Amino acid sequence: QIQLVESGGGLVQAGDSLRLSCAASERTFSSNAVGWFRQAPGKEREFVAGIGRTDVKTSYSESVKGRFTISRDHAKNMLYLQMNSLKPEDTAVYYCALTITYFSERISDYSYWGQGTQVTVSS
Numbered sequence: 001q002i003q004l005v006e007s008g009g010g011l012v013q014a015g016d017s018l019r020l021s022c023a024a025s026e027r028t029f030s031s032n033a034v035g036w037f038r039q040a041p042g043k044e045r046e047f048v049a050g051i052g053r054t055d056v057k058t059s060y061s062e063s064v065k066g067r068f069t070i071s072r073d074h075a076k077n078m079l080y081l082q083m084n085s086l087k088p089e090d091t092a093v094y095y096c097a098l099t100i101t102y103f104s105e106r107i108s109d110y111s112y113w114g115q116g117t118q119v120t121v122s123s
Contacts, residue, residue, distance in 0.1 A: 002026050002112045004096050009117030016086050016121070022079040022096030022114055030074040033103045035110065036081045038092035038119075045107055048094070049081060052103035059105060063089070086121045093118050 003025040012018055020036070035050035049060045049070040058070055069082040079096050094117050097110035104110070 002028060002098060004029075004098065004112055004114035006094065006096050006114040006117040009094060009119045011120045011122065012086055014087055014121055014123050017082070017084045018086065018119060020081040020083065020094055020096075020117060020119070022081075024077040024079070024098070027077060029077045029079075029098060030072075033099050033101060034072065034079050035097055035099070035105070036068075036070060036079075036094060037097060037107065037110075038090075038094045039116075040089075040092040043092075045095070047105040047107070050103060050105055051079075057103050059103070083119070086119075088121045088123045091119060091121050 005023045008020040033053045036048040037045050038048050039045040047061055049068055051058050051070050067085045071080045096114045098112040099110045101109050
């Protein structure tokens with residue numbers, strides 16, 4: 001059973017940066033597609049960024065494209081989300097997740113989820 005643990009969330013001001021981290025419990029993490037999702041209060045969980053099984057493909061939601069960068073360190077079984085130029089509308093609980101598909105932006109394709117880390121951006 002793969003376990004994912006997010007960290008790095010916090011309270012920041014608009015325009016600041018944060019880097020989220022996700023630690024995986026198994027090396028199988030490195031051979032699967034992974035992604036970041038977020039859920040704001042009263043809203044559905046949404047795709048933020050994803051990286052494919054071979055790291056060749058990355059994808060971002062339109063709302064974060066150009067500001068967020070997803071990356072992975074295979075040696076450390078770590079996934080990262082660098083978030084720059086944060087906006088109040090980025091406030092949400094951020095989750096990392098793993099899918100056994102080659103790549104997906106669909107929540108239903110992801111089988112393993114972390115517990116989430118809160119990001120709050122003040123204006």
